Amino acid sequence: MNKICKLFEIEYPIIQGGMIWCSGWELVSAVSNAGGLGLIGAGSMNPEILREHIQKTKAATNKPFGVNLPLLYKQIEEQIKVIIEEKVPIVFTSAGNPKKYTAYLKEHGIKVAHVIANTKFAIKCVEAGVDAIVAEGFEAGGHNGFEETTTMALIPLIRKTVDIPLIAAGGIACGKSMLAAISLGADGVQLGSRFVVSKESSAHKDFKQKIIETKEGETELILKKIVPVRLIKNTFYKEIKTLEVERAGIREIVEYLGKGRSKKGMFEGDISEGELEIGQVSANIDTVLSVSEIIKSMVTEYRKQLKQLPQL
Amino acid sequence: MNKICKLFEIEYPIIQGGMIWCSGWELVSAVSNAGGLGLIGAGSMNPEILREHIQKTKAATNKPFGVNLPLLYKQIEEQIKVIIEEKVPIVFTSAGNPKKYTAYLKEHGIKVAHVIANTKFAIKCVEAGVDAIVAEGFEAGGHNGFEETTTMALIPLIRKTVDIPLIAAGGIACGKSMLAAISLGADGVQLGSRFVVSKESSAHKDFKQKIIETKEGETELILKKIVPVRLIKNTFYKEIKTLEVERAGIREIVEYLGKGRSKKGMFEGDISEGELEIGQVSANIDTVLSVSEIIKSMVTEYRKQLKQLPQL
Numbered sequence: 001m002n003k004i005c006k007l008f009e010i011e012y013p014i015i016q017g018g019m020i021w022c023s024g025w026e027l028v029s030a031v032s033n034a035g036g037l038g039l040i041g042a043g044s045m046n047p048e049i050l051r052e053h054i055q056k057t058k059a060a061t062n063k064p065f066g067v068n069l070p071l072l073y074k075q076i077e078e079q080i081k082v083i084i085e086e087k088v089p090i091v092f093t094s095a096g097n098p099k100k101y102t103a104y105l106k107e108h109g110i111k112v113a114h115v116i117a118n119t120k121f122a123i124k125c126v127e128a129g130v131d132a133i134v135a136e137g138f139e140a141g142g143h144n145g146f147e148e149t150t151t152m153a154l155i156p157l158i159r160k161t162v163d164i165p166l167i168a169a170g171g172i173a174c175g176k177s178m179l180a181a182i183s184l185g186a187d188g189v190q191l192g193s194r195f196v197v198s199k200e201s202s203a204h205k206d207f208k209q210k211i212i213e214t215k216e217g218e219t220e221l222i223l224k225k226i227v228p229v230r231l232i233k234n235t236f237y238k239e240i241k242t243l244e245v246e247r248a249g250i251r252e253i254v255e256y257l258g259k260g261r262s263k264k265g266m267f268e269g270d271i272s273e274g275e276l277e278i279g280q281v282s283a284n285i286d287t288v289l290s291v292s293e294i295i296k297s298m299v300t301e302y303r304k305q306l307k308q309l310p311q312l
Numbered sequence: 313m314n315k316i317c318k319l320f321e322i323e324y325p326i327i328q329g330g331m332i333w334c335s336g337w338e339l340v341s342a343v344s345n346a347g348g349l350g351l352i353g354a355g356s357m358n359p360e361i362l363r364e365h366i367q368k369t370k371a372a373t374n375k376p377f378g379v380n381l382p383l384l385y386k387q388i389e390e391q392i393k394v395i396i397e398e399k400v401p402i403v404f405t406s407a408g409n410p411k412k413y414t415a416y417l418k419e420h421g422i423k424v425a426h427v428i429a430n431t432k433f434a435i436k437c438v439e440a441g442v443d444a445i446v447a448e449g450f451e452a453g454g455h456n457g458f459e460e461t462t463t464m465a466l467i468p469l470i471r472k473t474v475d476i477p478l479i480a481a482g483g484i485a486c487g488k489s490m491l492a493a494i495s496l497g498a499d500g501v502q503l504g505s506r507f508v509v510s511k512e513s514s515a516h517k518d519f520k521q522k523i524i525e526t527k528e529g530e531t532e533l534i535l536k537k538i539v540p541v542r543l544i545k546n547t548f549y550k551e552i553k554t555l556e557v558e559r560a561g562i563r564e565i566v567e568y569l570g571k572g573r574s575k576k577g578m579f580e581g582d583i584s585e586g587e588l589e590i591g592q593v594s595a596n597i598d599t600v601l602s603v604s605e606i607i608k609s610m611v612t613e614y615r616k617q618l619k620q621l622p623q624l
Contacts, residue, residue, distance in 0.1 A: 012624060118528050118529070119528060139461075146529060147528045148529065148532070148533075148592075149451075149529065149592055150449065150451040150463065150482075150592060152449065152462065152464050152482065152489060152492065152593075153451045153483040153591075153592040153593050153596065154528075156596055157596050159488075160596070170462075171462055171464030171465040176468050176471075176497055177464060177496060179492075179621070180464065180493070180495040182621060182622065183489075184489060185488055216431060216459045216461050217461065280461055281464075281465050283465065284465065284468055305495060306621055310314050312614055312615060
């Protein structure tokens with residue numbers, strides 16, 4: 001049996017990335033109900049909102065689900081308290097050191113995966129005792145690693161380095177790319193962008209439309225020396241780029257960033273002045289689909305493509 | 313039968329990229345003799361040297377081989393003359409417009425492939441009548457596209473756009489990544505970095521050793537506004553980066569570049585002051601192997617991995 005399906009007790013090794021502003025209970029429960037693993041995006045939720053989404057998810061599905069927890073926010077301890085109180089079965093941590101909370105979460109019976117972008121952190125994950133690793137390539141949307149290693153180059157490297165269940169992320173939005181990721185040595189896949197453009201995601205409709213219109217070369221990984229993040233090249237992006245080129249201090253850029261611009265863009269639909277985090281694979285996303293359609297078409301395409309792979 | 317094997321009359325759909333300073337007759341004939349397609353790297357050869365390498369290749373193999381021809385060099389017309397006179401069966405063009413020479417080469421019975429990095433040029437290739445496309449991802453070594461699209465994101469997009477034989481390049485160095493590329497919709501693969509670190513490549517032994525030592529994040533795509541090129545981060549790279557950051561004029565940077573620095577690095581082994589073009593996949597290359605070992609292990613790994621791919 002597939003290691004990821006076994007670990008998380010799900011039907012398909014398809015994880016929905018817990019993206020900020022896009023991953024509320026409707027998306028999460030829809031993904032879990034369709035046989036994948038839905039993750040609540042705690043990065044844009046205060047502890048009480050997080051509790052509400054956990055409770056609503058539990059009411060909407062009896063399948064396993066999880067919470068994605070970026071380790072860089074202030075209210076992390078309260079968020080963890082809520083997760084434990086609400087008996088969330090699975091937590092994906094990211095943007096921090098896996099050694100910090102893994103043992104504590106596991107003591108409470110929670111399965112833990114951690115997101116990394118290089119072999120150094122993959123090894124740290126194993127040392128920390130995580131149950132699975134998400135290895136994220138350069139093409140992924142949102143926050144990313146400093147090395148710029150793409151999914152194609154990264155997955156065989158991580159697979160060679162560690163032996164625990166491995167989830168590939170970055171550039172994956174269809175059955176073909178899922179099959180490719182598994183060919184590279186991953187046990188499962190995590191998709192962000194494709195689920196942002198689903199009927200159930202809480203992304204603003206104008207953000208969804210903007211992603212559909214986004215073509216090759218219209219996202220970029222910026223802020224490479226501070227917090228690398230892949231964005232759509234809109235007005236907000238251009239302002240950040242100007243600050244970057246003019247060698248603004250870290251404080252200046254962070255101050256500029258920290259004004260709820262991601263909420264403004266992704267949740268409120270200001271596609272010009274807001275921050276729009278999305279992956280390169282947006283160039284290959286053409287329609288808003290329901291979660292059920294996304295997962296069904298991925299599985300169908302995976303099976304079809306698997307049958308067609310040539311012998312050598 | 314595999315479209316690439318049929319088109320080029322080869323056993324395995326494995327192409328050796330025609331890299332400057334590394335791809336002489338010994339490498340090319342070894343690849344073709346091992347069942348792949350070897351390409352002479354004309355980008356670092358004047359017409360007489362090119363003729364010599366073609367003649368030596370013909371003496372060393374009776375299998376199909378080709379020439380990679382970057383369209384940006386001054387002596388391009390003379391190079392084409394040599395290729396036609398010597399009856400080279402296959403030409404891969406790159407770094408230019410496929411409409412320029414495709415028809416002329418095809419009139420002389422030559423099969424033509426062209427290297428691209430976006431859908432716009434893929435369409436141009438079809439209009440120009442090329443026989444196959446090489447789609448190259450961001451992770452590839454040497455010259456590259458402006459969009460930064462990775463192999464994982466690029467191949468499904470190109471496959472959806474055009475229907476002709478498609479070769480994936482960038483991030484591929486083993487049987488797993490070959491299987492992944494074919495899962496994404498490619499018919500074959502082109503490898504550069506892996507063949508640079510072969511016994512038969514004409515890369516300097518110190519360059520080969522440097523590639524073996526190169527880890528994640530130690531190559532970078534630079535000169536993004538002029539001629540994007542992926543290099544190892546050595547002293548030469550740092551000098552270029554300084555010029556870039558200080559917004560040196562294009563002329564100044566090109567002048568600095570144009571002093572045989574690639575020959576110095578890759579052919580003469582000055583790993584500090586020379587230009588070292590290589591892909592991200594260098595992080596996953598650990599040993600110098602013979603071409604025959606490379607191709608055999610790729611095919612073996614491809615077959616093994618194909619058998620292990622899970623049903624969903």
